[in-house]
Amino acid sequence: MGQADNGAASPEQVSPGGASPRVYAALFRNRDFRNLGLSTFASTLGDWIGFLAILTLTEDILGATRAAAFAVSAVMAARVLPSMLLGPVAGVFVDRWDRKRLMIACDVGRGIVMALIPFSDEILTLLLATLVIEVLSSLFGPAKDAVFPTLVKRSELVVANQLNLVVTYGTLPLAGVMFASLTALAGPLSGVIPFLGERAVALPIWFNAASFLLSAPLIARMRTPASRHRVGDHSAPSAWDELREGFRFIGRHPIIRALIVGVMVASAAAGTVISTGQFFANVVNAGPSGFGILVAAVGVGLVAGLGASAWLTVRLAPERLFAPGIGVAGVMLVTTAFMPSLAFAAAPAGIMGAGAGVAFIVGYTILQARADDRLRGRTFGAMNSGVRASIFGSTTAAPLLIGLIGREPRVVTEAVPGGFYPYTIGGVRLTLAAAGALAFVGAVLTGRALHRAVAEHPELDQPLTGDEVATEGLFVVFEGGDGAGKSTQIKLLRTAVERAGHRVLVTREPGGTPIGERVRELLLARSSEGMADRTEALLYAAARAQHVEEVLRPALEAGTVVICDRFVDSSIVYQGAGRGLGEAEIDRLNRWATGGLTPDLVVLLDLEPDQGLRRVDGEPDRLEAAGLGFHRTVAAAYRERAKRGDPHRYLVLDATRPVEDLHVALRTTVLQRLADADADADADADAGADAGAEEDGGTFAVGEELARDTLEGRGHP
Numbered sequence: 001m002g003q004a005d006n007g008a009a010s011p012e013q014v015s016p017g018g019a020s021p022r023v024y025a026a027l028f029r030n031r032d033f034r035n036l037g038l039s040t041f042a043s044t045l046g047d048w049i050g051f052l053a054i055l056t057l058t059e060d061i062l063g064a065t066r067a068a069a070f071a072v073s074a075v076m077a078a079r080v081l082p083s084m085l086l087g088p089v090a091g092v093f094v095d096r097w098d099r100k101r102l103m104i105a106c107d108v109g110r111g112i113v114m115a116l117i118p119f120s121d122e123i124l125t126l127l128l129a130t131l132v133i134e135v136l137s138s139l140f141g142p143a144k145d146a147v148f149p150t151l152v153k154r155s156e157l158v159v160a161n162q163l164n165l166v167v168t169y170g171t172l173p174l175a176g177v178m179f180a181s182l183t184a185l186a187g188p189l190s191g192v193i194p195f196l197g198e199r200a201v202a203l204p205i206w207f208n209a210a211s212f213l214l215s216a217p218l219i220a221r222m223r224t225p226a227s228r229h230r231v232g233d234h235s236a237p238s239a240w241d242e243l244r245e246g247f248r249f250i251g252r253h254p255i256i257r258a259l260i261v262g263v264m265v266a267s268a269a270a271g272t273v274i275s276t277g278q279f280f281a282n283v284v285n286a287g288p289s290g291f292g293i294l295v296a297a298v299g300v301g302l303v304a305g306l307g308a309s310a311w312l313t314v315r316l317a318p319e320r321l322f323a324p325g326i327g328v329a330g331v332m333l334v335t336t337a338f339m340p341s342l343a344f345a346a347a348p349a350g351i352m353g354a355g356a357g358v359a360f361i362v363g364y365t366i367l368q369a370r371a372d373d374r375l376r377g378r379t380f381g382a383m384n385s386g387v388r389a390s391i392f393g394s395t396t397a398a399p400l401l402i403g404l405i406g407r408e409p410r411v412v413t414e415a416v417p418g419g420f421y422p423y424t425i426g427g428v429r430l431t432l433a434a435a436g437a438l439a440f441v442g443a444v445l446t447g448r449a450l451h452r453a454v455a456e457h458p459e460l461d462q463p464l465t466g467d468e469v470a471t472e473g474l475f476v477v478f479e480g481g482d483g484a485g486k487s488t489q490i491k492l493l494r495t496a497v498e499r500a501g502h503r504v505l506v507t508r509e510p511g512g513t514p515i516g517e518r519v520r521e522l523l524l525a526r527s528s529e530g531m532a533d534r535t536e537a538l539l540y541a542a543a544r545a546q547h548v549e550e551v552l553r554p555a556l557e558a559g560t561v562v563i564c565d566r567f568v569d570s571s572i573v574y575q576g577a578g579r580g581l582g583e584a585e586i587d588r589l590n591r592w593a594t595g596g597l598t599p600d601l602v603v604l605l606d607l608e609p610d611q612g613l614r615r616v617d618g619e620p621d622r623l624e625a626a627g628l629g630f631h632r633t634v635a636a637a638y639r640e641r642a643k644r645g646d647p648h649r650y651l652v653l654d655a656t657r658p659v660e661d662l663h664v665a666l667r668t669t670v671l672q673r674l675a676d677a678d679a680d681a682d683a684d685a686d687a688g689a690d691a692g693a694e695e696d697g698g699t700f701a702v703g704e705e706l707a708r709d710t711l712e713g714r715g716h717p
């Protein structure tokens, strides 16, 4: 395909984003998104009800004893621990298996185990069942998060996340009401089902089981892109390798790394607020009803923040919003902590909610948009486990800290019945303030890391608007030092791809067009000795702009497989690193020159420069003659780029391997990509026809991967 994300947003690009009614309408018409939304609604509503029911059941079994209190905390632990400990491992399987089938299997499994729970009188069985359900949930969560961005367009992602959060957390109050009603209903129903007479709580539990079982067929109706990641792997890596690959990806991806740390810090602050809020309400003499008001203030702020995020993300890159969101929340938490009364505390608490809301949506959106599809399950698995660990840690640590510092003393007087808290600073205020300060420091560090990452990858500094323009062919670029064997492999690959029935265009840079070839002469002639580095960079970019316009884009749009000897990466390493002009600068220049056209596959033939230069015969050209030091820098920059880049995009091959060996590896990869694209396009054509029959015009929005694959496939004979 070759996708083009066009530099800065033009006005037409801005319009489709935001929270315009059109985006909501498009999402509601999107059948896949609707199915996922309904499934989320059913299962989260059921899940909240089930949670309340299981706590009740624990007391049912043990009575109001001390053992019951312990059992309740064990049940809580059974809910938190699996995804905390298993998150990253679960992610491996989410990335490995078909995500849709995995989700269905988890739902059916959870439904069955849940339905059986009321029949046991053993607390151990209950614990075990909770554990099994949570293990399944820790697979379900990352699978859903990984599929989610493939169902909607990128410009709809923020609004889609808003709706998802509303469905996930908005069901909590509804669940409370339904739990009470269902328990009350159990009495009258016991005439029909006698079992309910002895165990009323079975009804809400069965409701939960039914909700899981209802969610499964909804997911089954969803069209998700075929999981393409497994195909093309020549040797199946072990789960352990994949786990390491996931951690390596997160560790090396500066944005995702910073984001996960930021999310964890924010969760720790949130955990502190949750476990301390009630105490704080007392300290400001607000009591239980005042606590409700504080919660409401945070809630209103949160909703406002969620709403504002759609408006904000069409104006600023989400990377620029995340840290400020957490920072604002942190500062407001500190402010709230020192407020003398409820009336003063409500406003900062509300703003804190808004900051958290923006950070929450934006953080989710960045992870969905930036994590490579192949690794998205592991990314979300790791994040879930980080979040749970933070909440778990902070809810345990906060009360401990309060105890250590000592709570604010209450003054008992005759004047105020029950006494009151004078304005003093003690454990509760200090603990909350510490959490706010922690969030603030985390925000500053995360913000700096994100800022640096965006400076290095200017292409990321865009609002989330307009989707990439996908072209139809497959764009394969060969990179490597002089003499690495690019021409040799290109010739062989061309024959193989043509034999497989595809139209192929082979071209090269600098050159590929009459104008470009003249620029090439100018660039490579030994007589151009003395050319300034910036001139050199501009000339390469100039030749490339002509090449994109005249040759590459038209060919890709016509569905041709384009094999190009060198492209933007050459400029980044030769001019950016080799000449020292700065990789980010050269990247930016070339994004402009190419309108953001990006290869689907970059084959890097990796070779020590001295070996490569020895292979080339004849007079060295101006660049070949640039000296071994220069070429070593270039080779190192190539490796670094491939290492840090999208692993699906870069294929690094050891160029000292025999020609035929390299060819087989290359041919397998490229033909597999073409086959995947065809398969996805076929599946999609079916699905499209299906949707067309069902709803007006078959509007189905797809994520970039799917859109890409579809388009890739369509052009091929």
Ligand SMILES: Nc1ncnc2c1ncn2[C@@H]1O[C@H](COP(=O)(O)OP(=O)(O)O)[C@@H](O)[C@H]1O
Residues within 6 Å of the ligand: 480, 481, 482, 483, 484, 485, 486, 487, 488, 489, 615, 616, 655, 656, 657, 658, 659, 662
């Ligand atoms: N895998 C290989 N092992 C050994 N020699 C090779 C290999 N691939 C290519 N060569 C030889 O190296 C030289 C340079 O190869 P070429 O394909 O022109 O490289 P490039 O296009 O990268 O400059 C040629 O003489 C070629 O025969």
Ligand SMILES: Cc1cn([C@H]2C[C@H](O)[C@@H](COP(=O)(O)OP(=O)(O)O)O2)c(=O)[nH]c1=O
Residues within 6 Å of the ligand: 481, 482, 483, 484, 486, 508, 509, 510, 524, 540, 565, 566, 567, 568, 570, 571, 572, 574, 575, 623, 624
């Ligand atoms: C495309 C491109 C090439 N180059 C250099 C790399 C090569 O030394 C030279 C291109 O010459 P070429 O003969 O195409 O090299 P090779 O035969 O090794 O493929 O130009 C840049 O410095 N920047 C660029 O953007």
